[in-house]
Amino acid sequence: MKGADKEMIATILKVLGAITLVLTALVGCQTIRNSGQEPLPAPIDGTLRIATYNVHYIILGRDTGDWSVGDWERRKTPLDLAFKAVGADVIGFQEMESFARGSNGRVNLTLDWLLANNPSYAAAAVGDPSIFPSTQPIFYRRDRLTVLDQGWFFFSDTPDVIYSRTFNGSFPAFTSWAQFRDNANGEVFRVINLHTDYASRSNRIQSIELVAERIAPWIGDNETLFVIGDFNGRIGDTVIDILVDEGLDFAPVKGSTFHFNRGINLFGAIDHIASAGNAQLANPPVVLRQKFADEWPTDHYPVVADYRLGD
Secondary structure (H helix, E strand, O other), X not given: OOHHHHHHHHHHHHHHHHHHHHHHHHHHHXXXXXXXXXXXXXXXOOOEEEEEXXXXXXXXXXXXXXXXXXXHHHHHHHHHHHHHHHOOOEEEEEOOOEEOOOOOOOOOHHHHHHHHHXXXXXXXXXXXXXXXXXXXXXXXXXXXEEEEXXXXXXXXXXXXXXXXXXXXXXXXXXXXXXXXXXXXXXXXXXXXXXXXXXXXXXXXXXXXXXXXXXXXXXXXOOOEEEEEEEOXXXXXXXXXXXXXXXXXXXXXXXXXXXXXXXXXXXXXXXXXXXXXXXXEEOOOOEXXXXXXXXXXXXXXXXXXXXEEEOO
């Protein structure tokens, strides 16, 4: 190898090393800036605490490794601690699925675990998996809220056909929803819980357009709505703007909500809480960025916001 070639390679290696150091520093700064052990503030009297949390699916056929049954044994107690720390009146979950090819959907380790360990809660947007997809349940405090109705629709050309594939033929994705009455004041509201395709932008846009179409009559009837979930889109993205144009107000979540299951916070929030109707944000939203029992429960953080209902 000629001397000039050696010098060129040395220069390239130095540049790559410098870039690596910069990226490492940026990741470190993001992690420090966005993570912490501060608890959530106590809810203000008379407010409703709404939350959204992507808890990642479990692969039933995998004994060890990421997202395996063995991994679930590691993270199930931290997840329960996170759920208790959030203390929501209503929380919508995404990816609450115990997945196995050919499964009939009746095994849901996460759903059963959280309900068994939190008897003051019940689950809406669930049912017989043959007629109601139950992997995006909406938990609620049974002493405060009463379920009035529930439903679902799939992000598909045939949205009312259960488990129909998305617009481009990829794995099914859907919206679940439930309508509640607040036993404290009689206020009625609806929670729409969604999870869009992370891989396909066209799928995301068509999915959110369908959400906008489905919620338009409820908004037209002046219902109070909360649209929550994993949008796989940041504020200012088309998938958010479509719903803003429909009349939804997004809580201004700052910083990361997805952290690669490592506490690494590289980009803005993709998990959101939006509202319409007689719901006023009582405090800025909070992202609970911390470990529980020294473990990350999942690869997303819970997002929490407190609202006042009524005029």
